Amino acid sequence: MKNNIKLNPLVESAMFAALAVIVIIATTYLPAFYFIGIIVLPLPFAFVYIKHNFKYAALALATAILISIPFGDLFTAISLGLTYGIVGIVMVYCFKNDESVLNTIIFMAVVVFLSTILVYKISVLITGKDVLQVTAKEISNIIQKYKGVYESHGASSSKINTLLDENNMVYIMKMIMPGTTFVFSIVSTYFSYRFSTSIFKKFNYT
Template identity: 25%
Template sequence: MYLEDEIDNRNNTRKIVEAGLFAALTIVISFFVFYVPVIGMVALAVLPIPFAILYIRHDFKLAVSSLVVSIILVAVTMGIQIAVSVGSIYGPTGLALGYCFKNRVKMSRSVFLLAIVYIVGMALNVSFYLLFVDRNFIVNTIKSSIDLVRESFEQSIRITGTTIDSTQYEQLKQMIEAITPEMFLYLLPGGLVLYGFGVGFINFTVTRSILKRLRYEVIEITPFERVYIDNRIGALIIIITCLGIILDRTNLDIGKYIFSSAVVVLQFTLLLIGAAVIYYFAKNKFNMNKTSAVIITVALILPPMNTMALYIGFADLIFDFRKVDPNRLFKGRNKQ
């Protein structure tokens, strides 16, 4: 009995030490994320990982405890604003990562869950800024982004000099001048959704790579040629787009937000699926090597050929050419 109690005490002590070490590691990573621009972009994908590892190694409670300690220490050392970011975005993302890997949730569902957690966390973080820091935070950020785009355009023109003709210059100039704060606001919800999925995918792959190096059993990554979207989700996106069109035609402001964002999400989704289908057929039906298949795929998803990829993606949503969607509309024999 005494021996068992001693073992339990040692295990509890080890857990507390690990939680403290990971909390300290979180402070170090947070410093790079928020104060070192270039390195911070890399550290951004690493910040949730300590909480994920604690969840996997031990349990949810210990990971949450370490998160609470991290939030307090970050608030004391770097300020309440950064602590809110850690507590609303990166901590919950780490807990979601830990849940997904510990319970072996497949990649598509993991990325979806991570995207939802990130989007909700970002909304909470922005709400904090609007309420307690700067009421014009979104407007100022959008204006800064537009100014940055215009400055980049002007610098590009100065660099290229006379290599661009006057017609192309005028077209580019009109496109840049057409960018307004209202346009940014209309596209913001859709952009946030896509960004959330992008961040979720990056966090998943980076965490998987680190866990694999630590010799943990990890979830397999779906090959790009088998990437698909469930036709039910595709139908939902199309329905939301149509709803946005109807509301926009009735001159409701919310219709512009729904329509603009839904179109962005729909186009990106169809383009991604179209690229996967093109790569699949280039590699498996035309027996191209990976390099050639990638070159063909990239060429067909870039303008002016990207319209073809959109149509291919839409057709695959209906017919599932690769037979990878278990919920496809026209079920035949599964592809072996």
């Protein structure tokens, strides 16, 4: 009887981990699904935590990440799984400690914000490539391609050359990155919170 009691949480944890794997893979390979994916992804881990405990939620998270790795990009699987898995766990932790809706969303957003910045820093260290530099180069190439069109519409060469300065673009991106990342964190976690709580209510977990 004791073994049966222990088996049930393990089976459910495995099921939710499998669901998370599907979401991670879909989010990785379907760009159009990305925003939906990050809204849904915290839910499986939150469900395990709210129904059982932190240990099973952490187990589901580790399992989901390990299974996701062979199906996609190692770095993406780990960053998505860890970030939004922790978001789900933090959300339920706040529920269990009677935190307000505002505080819960803020705590969730802080996790996303810090994880995003950390992932960016780690990606630069691991790959040796700055994603902002790569993006700036692509934008510069596009502007260069249509330089003649801009000039024909009255844009001065000096202004165009300023736009073509990749270092200037990277500087601007780095200036706005914290703000845009924070706004994204708030928006994504707000929708994730609303989605998760609506599901919890259907199962009488709130």
